[in-house]
Amino acid sequence: MSFLERQLEDPVRFARLKRWFYIGLAVVVLVEIVLPRLFHADHAHFPFENFPAWGALYGFVSCVAIIVVSKLIGKWWLMRPEDHYGDPDEDRDD
Amino acid sequence: MNVEWIHPGLLLILGAWVLPFLKGRAKQAAMLILPGAALIDCLLMTPGTYGVTSLLGQDVVFGRADSLSLIFSYVFSLLALLGMIYALHVDDDTQHVAALTYAGGALGVTFAGDFLSLYVFWELMAISSALLVWLGRERSAVAAGFRYLLVHVFGGLILLAGIIIHWSQTGSLAFGDMEAFSGGLGWALILTAFLLNAAVPPLGAWLPDAYPQATVTGAVFMTAFTTKSAVYVLIRGFPGTDLLIWLGAAMAIYGVVYAVLENDARRLLAYHIISQVGYMVCGVGIGTELAINGATAHAFAHILYKALLFMGAGAVLQMTGRRKLNEMGGLYKTMPLTLGLYMIGGFAISAVPLFSGFVSKSMVVSAAGEEHLGAVFLMLTLASAGTFLHTGLKLPYYMFFGREACRPGGPERVEGREPPRNMLVAMALAAVACILLGVLPETFYRHLPYFSDYVPYTLQHVTNALGMLSFTALGFFLLLKHLDPEPTISLDTDWFYRRGSTGLMKLIKGPLTRLEYGFVGEIYEFAIQRPVLGIAERLRRFDSRIVDSSLVGVGRLTRSLGLVLKPAISGQTQHYGLIMAVGILALVALVVFAL
Numbered sequence: 001m002s003f004l005e006r007q008l009e010d011p012v013r014f015a016r017l018k019r020w021f022y023i024g025l026a027v028v029v030l031v032e033i034v035l036p037r038l039f040h041a042d043h044a045h046f047p048f049e050n051f052p053a054w055g056a057l058y059g060f061v062s063c064v065a066i067i068v069v070s071k072l073i074g075k076w077w078l079m080r081p082e083d084h085y086g087d088p089d090e091d092r093d094d
Numbered sequence: 095m096n097v098e099w100i101h102p103g104l105l106l107i108l109g110a111w112v113l114p115f116l117k118g119r120a121k122q123a124a125m126l127i128l129p130g131a132a133l134i135d136c137l138l139m140t141p142g143t144y145g146v147t148s149l150l151g152q153d154v155v156f157g158r159a160d161s162l163s164l165i166f167s168y169v170f171s172l173l174a175l176l177g178m179i180y181a182l183h184v185d186d187d188t189q190h191v192a193a194l195t196y197a198g199g200a201l202g203v204t205f206a207g208d209f210l211s212l213y214v215f216w217e218l219m220a221i222s223s224a225l226l227v228w229l230g231r232e233r234s235a236v237a238a239g240f241r242y243l244l245v246h247v248f249g250g251l252i253l254l255a256g257i258i259i260h261w262s263q264t265g266s267l268a269f270g271d272m273e274a275f276s277g278g279l280g281w282a283l284i285l286t287a288f289l290l291n292a293a294v295p296p297l298g299a300w301l302p303d304a305y306p307q308a309t310v311t312g313a314v315f316m317t318a319f320t321t322k323s324a325v326y327v328l329i330r331g332f333p334g335t336d337l338l339i340w341l342g343a344a345m346a347i348y349g350v351v352y353a354v355l356e357n358d359a360r361r362l363l364a365y366h367i368i369s370q371v372g373y374m375v376c377g378v379g380i381g382t383e384l385a386i387n388g389a390t391a392h393a394f395a396h397i398l399y400k401a402l403l404f405m406g407a408g409a410v411l412q413m414t415g416r417r418k419l420n421e422m423g424g425l426y427k428t429m430p431l432t433l434g435l436y437m438i439g440g441f442a443i444s445a446v447p448l449f450s451g452f453v454s455k456s457m458v459v460s461a462a463g464e465e466h467l468g469a470v471f472l473m474l475t476l477a478s479a480g481t482f483l484h485t486g487l488k489l490p491y492y493m494f495f496g497r498e499a500c501r502p503g504g505p506e507r508v509e510g511r512e513p514p515r516n517m518l519v520a521m522a523l524a525a526v527a528c529i530l531l532g533v534l535p536e537t538f539y540r541h542l543p544y545f546s547d548y549v550p551y552t553l554q555h556v557t558n559a560l561g562m563l564s565f566t567a568l569g570f571f572l573l574l575k576h577l578d579p580e581p582t583i584s585l586d587t588d589w590f591y592r593r594g595s596t597g598l599m600k601l602i603k604g605p606l607t608r609l610e611y612g613f614v615g616e617i618y619e620f621a622i623q624r625p626v627l628g629i630a631e632r633l634r635r636f637d638s639r640i641v642d643s644s645l646v647g648v649g650r651l652t653r654s655l656g657l658v659l660k661p662a663i664s665g666q667t668q669h670y671g672l673i674m675a676v677g678i679l680a681l682v683a684l685v686v687f688a689l
Contacts, residue, residue, distance in 0.1 A: 005427055008495070021567075028564045032557040039553055047465030047473065049558075058472075059562030062479035063569030070354035071576060079355055079582040085592050 029053045099144035101156055102132040102171060103201030103215065110194035122182055128194060129174035132201065137165040143207065147458045148279055152267045155207025155262055162390065163545040166204045166326045167173075169394045170197060172527075173318045180520035181311035185407035192225035193315045200319035204326055208267045209257040212327070216253060216571065217290075220246035223320060226312030227304050235307040241591065242304035249290040249297075256283030262535070285332055293368050294341050294376060295348050295368055299588035301368060302352070306360035306417065309410035313360060318366060318397045325374045325393050329543075334381025340377025341474040349576040351587070357418050357579045359407045359493060363400070366485055368445065369477055370396050374475045377458040378476065380465055388457030390542055395450035395531055399442035402524035403485060406436030409491055409513040409521070416508065417580035419489070423496025428510040435493045435521040440490060442528040444482035450531035453538065453550040476561050479566045484530030487564075488569045492579055 005014050032053045044050050051057065109128045141164065144157030151169040151248055159167075174197035181190065199222060220243065227239035260269055260280030275281040286297070293301040305316050332338065349369025370392070377389030409432050410425060411417050415493070426433050438449070445451040455478065462470045498639030512518065531538050540547040570577070 002427065006432070010647055025564050025568055028557075028560050032561040033229030035557055036166065036554055038324040044554065045460075045466065046468055049554075055558035057561075058475060059479050060565035060569050062476040062562075063483050063566040063574065066350055066476070066480045066483060067354060067573050068378070068575060070204055073351065074355040074582075074584065075410040078352075078584045078586075080585060081582070082581055082583055084585075 102135040103198040106194045106198035110191040133171040166215035182516040192222045196222040203323045239305040240582035245300040257469040296587040299586040300362040305364040317400045338379025342372045346372030346477035353484040355584045385461035387542040391454035395454040399439045402439035414510045419492040426494040438525040440486040444486040450528045
């Protein structure tokens with residue numbers, strides 16, 4: 001069993017992995033809020049970029065928005081069964 | 095032509111024909127030497143104008159080498175080399191010749207200084223790449239190849255019309271910044287043809303339709319050349335065209351939306367080509383030095399990481415025979431190297447710091463920021479999250495982890511093993527390139543068209559990017575249940591020619607056929623068939639009475655003459671000698687007495 005397999009298949013180790021992921025998220029948010037304030041050397045192009053943890057916030061919102069909106073458009077309109085244009089493995093002459 | 099200058103494109107196009115005559119190791123060596131030589135040729139080239147000939151009173155420039163064409167030529171020939179390494183095990187000369195011709199065509203477009211040579215190489219690319227789709231050899235691939243070719247023939251005709259109109263209006267075939275002709279018909283047609291090849295919606299449906307049907311190795315070439323040579327000609331001809339800003343930003347999101355719905359692994363990646371080319375098109379539209387540098391750098395980085403991603407998905411397809419995400423899963427156990435290399439490409443496209451996408455994509459986004467294009471800035475950043483969501487998370491999750499990792503005892507295990515060594519080597523080289531570009535941006539930026547003092551690794555950029563990426567990952571894991579791939583296809587603008595053509599066929603088979611047989615046929619019979627038949631009847635009579643009987647008369651005459659002469663043919667030599675002597679005497683007498 002490889003290292004990766006052990007981490008993913010053992011429930012205890014997988015739970016630990018998950019915990020590290022959440023800790024990582026918290027660290028990233030903290031870093032994004034604190035470091036620019038400590039060094040405030042960069043200039044932002046837009047005022048909204050100065051919102052605390054703007055990257056994390058916008059990333060999360062974008063991700064959810066993309067999934068929800070795309071799935072809605074897909075369900076209502078775009079997604080079709082695979083043989084929508086006819087079965088590709090059959091002759092289309094009728 | 096200057097003998098000191100060898101066109102790298104022609105080197106590939108002509109050199110490719112050596113391959114069918116070689117075997118085994120020699121062929122493999124040639125497959126590497128040709129693109130290697132083209133790469134060295136490009137690297138050694140100094141800026142200048144080469145290969146100028148005259149045709150139709152116009153200067154035809156085969157070799158315009160400046161900083162813009164050179165950097166594109168580097169990456170095109172480098173990718174040709176990587177692609178050939180990836181295809182080294184494939185025993186199919188047609189594919190190799192088509193791939194090298196395609197790469198040569200892209201180099202030809204890159205170095206073309208006039209519309210005439212541009213057009214020739216443009217069409218050469220369309221035909222040779224269609225071959226790479228057809229060589230998938232499945233029925234669906236053949237159909238997709240025809241659709242691909244028809245769309246590109248259509249685009250080529252638009253380009254040709256644009257060139258002719260532009261030529262007749264300006265009297266020049268030189269290809270440069272088209273801003274002076276902005277708004278004219280020729281300008282619009284040329285721009286449309288370029289946008290079609292850049293796969294800008296609604297003209298871009300050919301790309302996700304055809305690319306996933308191409309051969310495993312052919313698709314790697316396709317990801318690089320058509321769209322990125324279109325980006326090159328857009329940079330060359332249409333920098334600062336406002337329309338492109340919005341088209342590009344919309345395109346970046348359009349590709350992401352379709353990627354959510356997509357089930358075919360390589361088609362998902364194909365939609366992300368559209369999304370990524372959106373950044374480049376947007377950069378061309380913004381048109382500042384930073385934006386043009388960004389578009390160029392992003393094209394360069396994109397070619398390498400997208401090829402790497404297609405190589406990874408292609409390796410899975412080749413080793414498992416599966417292309418749909420809902421049929422994959424758990425491959426990390428059997429294909430760990432492929433997974434690792436794929437992930438480097440995934441991090442690069444997602445603009446993770448220290449990978450190539452970070453140093454190139456941020457230039458375009460920053461350019462939008464500097465021009466205070468708030469909406470564009472937000473759209474591009476949103477698309478960025480979508481890119482990581484799909485290429486960095488969803489695709490590897492369902493391909494390599496998926497059910498087996500989450501729910502033990504799920505559906506049958508997907509059998510897989512690592513691909514042949516040459517495929518891994520090609521992927522590793524592409525991965526090294528992705529990391530080098532990300533780690534050494536200054537070296538990379540030095541080759542861009544404009545001088546650049548852009549610094550990608552600022553505190554805010556890095557922390558922003560990390561926050562965005564990690565919270566995109568959080569969103570992904572929270573909504574994972576809703577992302578399960580479904581066996582569907584998505585409607586795109588190819589509907590118009592796929593369904594539209596069915597409607598057209600019905601129209602042809604129904605009303606048009608009736609019209610043809612009922613109305614047009616009747617008129618034809620009355621107006622043409624009957625008079626023609628009448629004239630034919632008269633001609634026949636003339637023929638039988640006069641021509642035939644005269645021929646018969648000639649025959650009869652010959653026969654009776656023959657009967658008269660028959661006694662002279664006695665079969666005895668002395669008689670013939672006598673007759674000849676009499677004849678000679680008669681001739682002598684004629685000469686002596688008559689003259």
